Amino acid sequence: MSKVTVTINGQDVEAEAGRQLIDVIKENVKEEVPHYCYHPGLSVAASCRLCAVEAGSKDADGNVKMFPKVMMSCQMKVTDNMVVNTHTDKSKQHRKEIMEFLLINHPLDCPVCDQAGECGLQDHSYNHGQSESRFREDKIKQPKKQVGEKVLLYGDRCIMCTRCVRFTREISGGGELYVHERGNGSEIDVFPGFGVNDKLAGNVVDLCPVGALLDNEFLFKQRVWELKSADSVCAGCSKGCNITVDYNKGVIYRLKPRHNPEVNDYWMCDEGRHGFKYVHADERIKRCQVRRDSAMYDSSIENAVDSAKEMFSEFTPETGRKLAVVISPMASLEEQWLAASWARELNEQAILVRGPVFNAENDETFKAGFTISKEKAPNRRGMELILETFGGDQMTFTDLVEAAGRNEIEGIFVQGGYPWQNWCPDEMVEKLRNAKVLIVSDILDSKLSQRADVVFASAVWAEKSGSFINDQNMCQPFEQGIETFEVGVNDLTVFWQLAGRVGPADLELVREELSEIKNQSCSKEQQADTVGA
Amino acid sequence: MSFEPVLTKNVGVKDSQKLSVYVERGGYSSLPKAFAMKPDELTDLVKASGLRGRGGAGFSAGMKWTFLPKDHPGPIYMAVNFDESEPGTFKDRYLCDHDPHQILEGIIVSSYATRATVAYIFIRGEFHLQAKILQKAVDEAYEAGYFGKNIQGSGYDLECYVHRGAGAYICGEETGMLEALEGKRGWPRIKPPFPAIEGAFGKPTVVNNVETLCCVPHIIHNGADWFTSIGTEKSAGPKLYGISGHVNKPGVYELPLGVTCRDLIEKYAGGMRNGKKCKGAIPGGVSMGVLHADELDCPLDFDGPGQRGCMGLGTAGVIVMDEDTCMVSALRNIVHFFKHESCGQCTPCREGSGWMLKTLDRILAGEGKKDDLDNMIELCDAQGSMPGKTICGLADGTAWAAKNFIQKYREEFEAKIESASAVAV
Ligand SMILES: Cc1cc2nc3c(=O)[nH]c(=O)nc-3n(C[C@H](O)[C@H](O)[C@H](O)COP(=O)(O)O)c2cc1C
Ligand code: SF4
């Protein structure tokens, strides 16, 4: 790509030729140039007319010639010797007038609007508008309607930016949304019997710069200024969409996509978006448990670790007893690494077992290329990497079950973490139970955990920091949002303590230990850029 | 100097819509002459004639044709703008009613000049009768070998389709028309790219008005000098003036460009109806603004109206209003039209037109406020919130009409508001 020089507010700036001016301004000017219809993931509409700047060009002698009209910065591509002034009286006045226009038919029902607090209209009015309107007529009223099973439209609040329409046409491809009527009577709508119901539907809510499109699952649940956010990675499939976990007081209220051009662009799917309910399910295993005689008792992690250690003390190489440790594709790379390290330290002949990976029938690919992976595990690649690294005796989960059924395995540690209770069917549990020692780390109560000797209350992805390696072989770190029921307990602490390491589990140290194998085999360590659109 | 009408010379001739009659009267004879020239020579000829677009903007036709990419490998399209929906404008319809083959001849020679291989005629949705006339003429022309492969043995191929609109003014804006032609909602496109580079179906496209194209065969016959000898220096050629409103003989008149508004009313349209005085005249479709009664000596060429605060000549569809006309109601009517026809993409046009209509309705309902007029002027003035700030020219039209009416008839607007306040007290 060739570079061009653009003079923005008197400063020479280098930029790649052909980029949208609005993006170059955003990266180089502290003061904001507001916009609505523009979205870097969609085609350019240039219809809201908000992003106006003054622009022109400089000739070889340095003479500057400006266009007489204000220009829309979202529409222009940067060219060499372009001259741009973003905060002239003329452009500021123009933006003020656009804000006035946009508010004349807007209901200003911010107190009951979910978008309040993260609303482009509120923010831009405050920063670029005026406190008084010259408008003294009645506002247009438009209906509320359900435009998808989980997408609600408040027509009154729509500012006709058409982002949502462009999304369903260009990205998801269903084209369900369209503009009905014209002019001042324009409304976003769907045809009778059709709705925005595909698996990318929820993105239209994120795209809507005002509170016109709303997610029924989030509706009236929280004021957004109460929410805290953690940068995370979706655990729904092996694509690994970069997301933020929005939570308050230990409760997750919503997941939103974070921009990562190499993984999910600006989007995520609704399976992931709405798929976090199990995090707060009653069936969560809230405490570690230890079996005494035939009953299970709640226990501290220390006590559970001590019990497990004692049971596994019979599994040193000299005893000749067979030990198998299941490495889960749901666990973080760091947890998988510690689990395998612990197993092989305890007994270098320990069998490492490939945890089951559950697959849907097919990948699902949408118009612009967004693909939901059929592999419903975030870290299958991490699991494989650990198995490749440690080598030695290995088997699949099914083989383990069969071997246990034949009484060939005496000690089993199962790392679980699947978001379904019955991921290990009852017949399999019974076979596994043949082993003398069965220890489980899992998140949801199940036959498996009920039949174990020790149960570790494990953490879901939102409750811990770690990394997943996605299906493109990118290692993606994620950070903790909410706390686990038992503060600080996750597989990292479990294996850290089982291995007899001192002090609290140190994620950074584990990452350092891991760095060599990771660097050799991952295409890159991916850090999503957190700049939203 | 006597002026011979050329565009309307077949009007009144029996069966003038028929190909045989048209050919008998010299029709399609520009084709051999055109085919004997190279396309670029033809373009140069049209450029030299000074022919300016008759669709409203008055852009040089020959010049526009040169914007097409040279040596373009794929198809080039001709898109004929027959959406004619500007209030007060009915000249293209008149051409079609009386002489549809003249349009087709214009299309053929202009397509040849621009190397277009397919011509789409985009006809206004409400023109049911004209669509029939035109389709019949196209069918006849195909049969006679004026369309299709190897036209008249020239080696030049041209297909022609009549495409009916669905009844929206905005589909007359050239890029709105292209969207509609592609089967989409008629939302004007952002420019660049201009149609000459990326037009219909993503291909280079020439967009011209019906009347513009009708001039081309005559230029081929009579030469560029003949064309420039008619009209004024910067506005060459014959022009169809459609006149309506409070005159005795409304209709379409073919005259040299530059006739004054007063002459048009008095000499051609039979003067004011019922002996009334003229209060004002809209020069060329309601988007252009209005000429006050004091400004009737304005030459109706491409520059005259602009020098008197109007946007331009526009379509030369003149609407004459007599002394009994309520200018507030007239403006309200115009703004209602624009509000109704705004496609709604651009914030200033969508919101501004609705806002102004509500304000005018309130004034007419006797609830006007003193600052209403200034507020509207603020929206419409050159530095205001609407003109020059949108994707297409519709918002400019709205603003121009409102600004002209309020500024040129301010006392009448104020009186309306004041009488209202008097009532209100
Ligand atoms: C809102 C709007 C409506 C228009 N409607 C028409 C129309 O009905 N017919 C037409 O020929 N041009 C119309 N135009 C002008 C066209 O955009 C375009 O300039 C013209 O068709 C070009 O042809 P010409 O150069 O031969 O005049 C309209 C423009 C605007 C902004
Ligand atoms: S609903 Fe939202 S995203 Fe869609 S056009 Fe309206 S404001 Fe834009």
Ligand code: SF4
């Ligand atoms: S100016 Fe009006 S009619 Fe033209 S594109 Fe914008 S909204 Fe549509």
Ligand code: FES
């Ligand atoms: S953001 Fe540029 S016009 Fe809407």
